[in-house]
Amino acid sequence: MQSVIESLKAWQPHPFVDHFTVALILIGILTDLVASIFSARLWIRYMALTLMIAGAIGAVGSNVTGGWEAGRVWDSVNGAGKTVLERHAWWGDVLPWVFGGLALWRLGVQSVGFIAASRPIYLLVAIVAGAAIIYQGHLGAVMVYDYGIGTASLAGGQTNTSSPLPSPAVPAPEMTSAPSPASSLLPSPVPSVAPTSTASPTSSVPMVPPTPSNSTAPSATPAESPAPSMSSGGPPFNPPPGESPSPTAGGAKNL
Secondary structure: OHHHHHHHHHHOOHHHHHHHHHHHHHHHHHHHHHHHHOOOOHHHHHHHHHHHHHHHHHHHHHHHHHHHHHHHHHHHOOOHHHHHHHHHHHHHHHHHHHHHHHHHHHHHHHHOHHHHOOHHHHHHHHHHHHHHHHHHHHHHHHHHHHOOOOOOOOHHHOOOOOOOOOOOOOOOOOOOOOOOHHHHHOOOOOOOOOOOOOOOOOOOOOOOOOOOOOOOOOOOOOOOOOOOOOOOOOOOOOOOOOOOOOHHHHHHHHO
């Protein structure tokens, strides 16, 4: 049995048991008010009785599971959060008895004739008890959302809360050197683009024609000197011995 209880504690069932308890009791009270309007519909009254009995059982479950949670966080809470926790625990011990008594009273109203006459008084007491359980739920919300009791919202999972939780810190922006006022007035530098070297057709500089280069060197072989003419006034042509003179050379002269 102890292992079953420890397993239930690990599930932390107190929040959802509370939600069912509050819903059953409030809907049971509203159903009873509707049954007073439609008195001929007996099934509405029986439904209100069933909801109130189930809500009383849920209140006992809320008290038990709330005791488990209180034992887990009681010693680690102090300050204003501890005051709210003590008030919530007090109402958690009282309300199960209140709703248990209301469930028995509602059963008598439905079953016993002389108790049925106290139905209007029962409805007034049930409305006040409904307001009390709403207040109890509000205390639980203050503990969780304002003081973080039972949560791991504080460093190390501690619930040592003397004041409501501060708002989450906003991370500081990265430190950067702020620009000086003078530099902020200067225009931002524009990257210069090197102009393309294109010759303008309307350039005023005259184009100098290229100078012909004397790259063609004279021929290495000297020009052959012309043979001496026969008709010039130079010395006579004497052919080598054994070779007859040309007929044109001598004949022309003899003629």
